[in-house]
Amino acid sequence: MNERFSASGLMNPFFPDEVTFGEKGVTFKVRKLFKSNDNFVFYSDISGVEIESGIFFSTIRIIPRMRPEIIINNFTKGDAKKVKELILAKVQA
Template sequence: MFCSSCGNKLKESDNFCSSCGQKSTKNTIKTDFKEKLETFEFSSNILLGGNILTPDRLVITDNEVIYKKRNKYLIGVDESSIPFSRISSIEIDRKLIDSDILIYSTGNQQLKVEDFSVGDAKKIKKIIESRLQS
């Protein structure tokens, strides 16, 4: 095994090149395996217009965004999801006291996530955008 950076001969047990400090290939391959990403869950802003019994929830898993929205009869929830592979962009529509989050997909699907706090909306956007890049 040789260093991928400087060509120095390495031992199988070496994690780093003793000459230039480059990570050994063996180790690089190991880190190529995608770590399982944390799941995040946000609730709509129950004090600012959301329903106090069943707040809408937005769940960000390692591969998709799931929006669980109370239906108009307040019995059960409607659930919709978009995989990260289909998300094209995300926007925050800031209203007077809270925010809607608009998630656009490459298909015709668009997810409008309503009544989340401005702080949560920013966090949600940041998390989703970081996962779109990976």
């Protein structure tokens, strides 16, 4: 199930955030100008997923158990919804 979603290149063309689905969990890559953070979270450790939608883009907020939340920005509304659906399907399985 190695699906990958990248944030829109319009807001940040050189450093888009990414979400990569694996067999046991999800990797969230949050990129900044001079650094990037890779966060791997097991599906069983995710307690919730929230989406904040603006006019064009959405922010996805992942709420893991026992860790700070992970915020990834500038995804299309369709991709944000698909990411949420895939995560919740794996969490509930």
